[in-house]
Amino acid sequence: MCRILSVSRSGFYRWCNRSPSLRDRENEQLLVQIRQIHRELDRIYGSPRMTQALRQRGFKCNHKRVERLMRVNGIGSKRKRKFKVTTRSNHKRAVAANLIQRDFTATKPNRLWTSDITYIRTQEGWLYLAVFLDVCSRRIVGWSMNHRISDDLVVNAFKQAQLHRRPRPGLIVHSDRGSQYCSRSFKELLESKRYRQSMDFPQKSRQGQAQSFSFCFSYSAGQR
Numbered sequence: 001m002c003r004i005l006s007v008s009r010s011g012f013y014r015w016c017n018r019s020p021s022l023r024d025r026e027n028e029q030l031l032v033q034i035r036q037i038h039r040e041l042d043r044i045y046g047s048p049r050m051t052q053a054l055r056q057r058g059f060k061c062n063h064k065r066v067e068r069l070m071r072v073n074g075i076g077s078k079r080k081r082k083f084k085v086t087t088r089s090n091h092k093r094a095v096a097a098n099l100i101q102r103d104f105t106a107t108k109p110n111r112l113w114t115s116d117i118t119y120i121r122t123q124e125g126w127l128y129l130a131v132f133l134d135v136c137s138r139r140i141v142g143w144s145m146n147h148r149i150s151d152d153l154v155v156n157a158f159k160q161a162q163l164h165r166r167p168r169p170g171l172i173v174h175s176d177r178g179s180q181y182c183s184r185s186f187k188e189l190l191e192s193k194r195y196r197q198s199m200d201f202p203q204k205s206r207q208g209q210a211q212s213f214s215f216c217f218s219y220s221a222g223q224r
Contacts, residue, residue: 030054030061031069038075046077093182099172099198106136110167113141115157115175117149130157130180132173134165141165151183158189169194176200 020028037045037053045053047067054061070076106112112135120127128149132142142161146153158173173190175181177199190197 027065027069030059030066031073033057033059034066034069034073034075043076043078091179091182093179094187095177095182096197096199098201099196100174104135106134109134109136110165110171111136112172112174113161113167115154115173115181117153117178117180120145128153130154132157132161149180151180151185154180154183155186155189158186162193167193167195171195172198174198174200177202 033054034050037050041053047063047070050070051061051063051066054066100112104112104114113132114135115130115132117128117130120129125147127145127147130144130153131140133139134141141164142157142159144153144157144160146156171193173195175198180186181197181199187197
């Protein structure tokens, strides 16, 4: 090793046994504080805000030093997920009445289904996912994916659910007021099977969407 590095053996051992420098000790103290702040604030601070927090605690440091310590030690802030519109309610298509009045309960399967659309980031771009959930069993009964958020996304998901479950007439299908659920093709599909369509109140649309979404995607916890 000494021959490869072109250093003397005695110099190499002195380097190995040397005490940490003042700079090294300061970096260790900073790192302890960085990790503590990182943990206390749920990993939301990047290097600029971390530098400010350290200065408020009495530590003299610049943002370049903090950035290097965070990068070398694998400490980074959580990145916010980019919001992507899935359903649009500001359209002129006819909407259905709210038949369930926020009562997301059903005593038997195939009495009440809820539906929602979400999106998934992939290496090839965004994929949109439409799902239908049986409220009684809390199980996904139909789904469809596509790189385009078209009317067919919802229609195909419902056709899959209807094929697998074959619900009787009278089934209530509840969703938000998104244009995909207000399309003629989806309404005609429901009417042909004598199913009843239900939609959120306009003033409750955001809250209703959140409730429908939680029903559609919380099922996985119970199935695992």
